[in-house]
């Protein structure tokens with residue numbers, strides 16, 4: 001799990017034990033260098049490579065800074081296994097983060113984006129009985145040729161690289177993120193409440209100055225007006241998000 005460093009900032013655990021965080025670390029260097037994350041599965045690596053090449057052909061590049069958000073999610077929300085059989089499990093791991101991304105054409109920065117995001121990583125792992133997958137086919141991480149897992153463990157027939165099962169699993173087989181609007185909503189809620197209180201105070205002052213027999217009903221009316229105004233402003237902002 002991400003941890004607080006000596007300087008008080010939150011840092012990723014970049015070890016292979018936390019694949020989704022290692023992926024976040026490695027995506028930053030991928031954006032700079034085009035070297036795909038070692039924790040990414042073969043298909044995901046290939047998709048990233050194609051994306052990088054397409055950008056490069058257009059003279060575009062990007063830099064990414066992904067830092068863990070201050071708050072972390074409870075494990076019950078951040079991890080869930082959505083598919084498994086006797087050989088493999090697929091788990092979704094979530095992590096809140098801050099993303100700062102810059103886009104360049106040549107040397108010119110053409111856009112900058114700062115956003116709060118929810119990272120989603122799909123993890124593919126073997127079940128405890130790793131022997132169950134030994135006769136399955138796997139794409140050699142070194143040369144890309146397809147062999148059985150047990151062959152890769154004794155040495156790939158094509159490039160002779162030897163792998164341990166821990167080199168092959170777990171892998172991040174999908175990785176995506178989307179904007180996390182929850183902190184925005186909190187801010188808008190506070191604006192709505194502040195606006196409601198302001199409307200209430202102004203309405204009370206107005207009634208006191210202009211109504212002949214000022215009574216409790218005027219205060220109730222002002223409170224209702226304030227609540228209505230605050231709610232209108234809240235929903236108006238939400239719709240414009």
Ligand SMILES: [Zn+2]
Nearest residue numbers: 140143156159
């Ligand atoms: Zn090989």
